[in-house]
Amino acid sequence: MAYEIPVTQARAxxxxxxxxxxxxxxxxxxxxxxxxxxxxxxAADLERLEQAAEPVEDQVISAVSTVGSAPSAAGERRQRFGIAAEHRGPDAS
Incomplete structure (x- = not known):
């Protein structure tokens, strides 16, 4: 557990x-x-914290970069954010 101290006391x-x-x-x-x-x-704690954060950042970057590069199948309706929608005019049922 960390030791807590007010900023005014920490200055002194x-x-x-x-x-x-x-x-x-x-x-x-x-x-x-x-x-x-x-x-x-x-400084040792900071280094450990930074090393622990790097793999997570790399995973997010690689996951995001592959999202837009996936080829779509022919005739597949484009889905965005997991929602498929199609506009139908007033005549369509």
Missing amino acids: ELADLINRVVYGNERVVVTRHGKPLVALVS
């Missing part, structure tokens, strides 16, 4: 907070009016 104790993060392996959440504002994490 920045050096101590950095030591807690680096040497105490803690995560510090700086708050304003009781709401999380920023987090202090070690």
Whole structure:
């Protein structure tokens, strides 16, 4: 669990907070009016977070890039967003 501290107090104790993060392996959440504002994490934690996020981003990019490139079958009605619709005039039943 992260240690929470108000921004006004964090300003005065920045050096101590950095030591807690680096040497105490803690995560510090700086708050304003009781709401999380920023987090202090070690460089090693940040690297792990960035590496964990990369595969997800790559999967999304590859999935999105293949959506538009799929060939459609002849005579297939074009569907967008999973909805098939066809306009029929007032005479059609």
